[in-house]
Amino acid sequence: MTLSSLSRRAVLGSALGGGVALAARAQGAGQLLNVSYDPTREFYREFNSLFAEQWKAKTGQGIRANASHGGSGRQARAVIDGLQADVVTLALAYDIDAIAERGLINADWQQRLPHNSSPYTSTIVFLVRKGNPKKLADWPDLLKPGVSIVTPNPKTSGGARWNYLAAWAWAVKKSSGGEQAARSFLTEMFRKVPVLDTGARGATTSFVQRGQGDVLLAWENEAHLAFAEFGADQFDIVYPGFSILAEPPVAVVDRNVDRRGTRAVAEAYLQALYTPEGQALAAKHFYRPRDEAALAAAGSRFPRIEMTTIDDPIFGGWKKAQATHFDDGGEFDRIYQPGR
């Protein structure tokens, strides 16, 4: 990307009020910036101090790791527009792909670290009102008459895309009727959504504080957080029989670390996510660790349910799934087309 196109983009961003005011932030040595998405706030706050200790013990150098949080897509855009991130830890591979497409990250980023560069995973669960008054146990129950569903807009929320894909996968694989059944299932489902918030946190607020809906489709970690925050006397978490393995990926921003000379520490930072300490910390914050030992140590916290992944042939990876379902004119748009 040329400098002029970059500055033009920055100018455009501010013209649209898109909040790209995060212009290139000058950072001295000994600092590391992790650009992440919304619900990882609590996890990375703790992980950053853990990493600083580890790095100090290993190299004797002090390092201050900072994290910036926001909607996954918006954060990716900030990096594209010049935010000097050393590492990105986002909600979907699609958002990191978008940064890679503009040459800031090498195209092979997802092969550089174990498990598709996703050190922890999550899944999509149902958060329901205490006692589950509408008896919602699995996906088909969502279409019962009188049930209202809260999920954010898949156009603006990474988490909502996982919700949508989980529902789609269930309908394709578990109901007879294939894609056509999935299409009508999702159309019915979104008819029952009273408010499409722009992000996962907003949807949680609508469900928890505004009393909207009988069920919130949510990240497992977000559901646990709401559960812990607002009290187990108000909500129950329901694990559907089938869901999707959400893999939030991480990557070093090659262009930025090479310019800033922070490659070594940035790579160590991401590798630390895979260490037993990092994995245990992820589990503590309700992210499913990849490490079998850490998963076993978490005990019943993460019930084992049948899950598909984005690389399942019904989706064919993020690029294809994004184009088929969420781009303009895709499956999601057709749900809201008049006369359907």
Added chain:
Amino acid sequence: MKRPRRRDPLPGFGLSLGITLLWLGGLVLVPLLALLLRPLELGPLGFWHSVTEPRVLASLRLSFLGALAASAVNLPLGLLVAWVLVRYRFPGRRLLDGMVDLPFALPTAVAGLALTALYAPNGWLGAPLAALGVKVAYTPLGVALAMGFVGLPFVVRTVEPVLRDLPLEAEEAAATLGATRWQAWWRVVLPALAPALLAGFAMASARAIGEYGSVIFIAGNTPMWSEIAPLLIVVRLEQFDYAGAAAVGLAMLALSFLMLLGLSLMNRLWRRA
């Protein structure tokens, strides 16, 4: 004859104009230029398709009609507020006066959250309204409500100074000439206020059309129904579709410009009449 040099408190015309242009250029002109340039990537046909998608049209309709409706309601009510503040003296007037500016000062997101909490089906006002079968939050009505909130001070603050300068004698003269209260109001007061009212209406609408922060929480954001145009810009940015986002922005800009132009023409006709 040479006119005597007027002494300005500010140094010369050249310097003031230069600074004005620089400031306007940096704040308004250059960002607008970027907004004009970016959709060029789409080509004229691509631009047209991009802004005439049913979903874009629906959101533009909601943003503009919502803003116009909110301002139309704000017009008489804002006039009433200005009237009460200017013409009457009562305890708490200052407080009331300060409250008018709150929508200016309050971060829009805070206003949006407060309105949503109040008007949600489980809120203080939302619950009784829901019992009557009126849904406010998460409907186009909620959108107009939030737009009315951000627009009110524009109407009040443009009408207020004109109303204050309107001599009471004009009304008294009308009364001595045998005009009824209604005639004095309709033929003397209102025509004098009309330009200010129109300007307030235009500013309130312009502000409401582009409003994002406070509307987004209460809108419901359902495509084709309660989705505002600024959200569609964000949606497109979220897909890394910079050109498409700028295209919607440009369409909004053009429509706003036409609307303001129309209102200003109306104002001129009014003055001539």
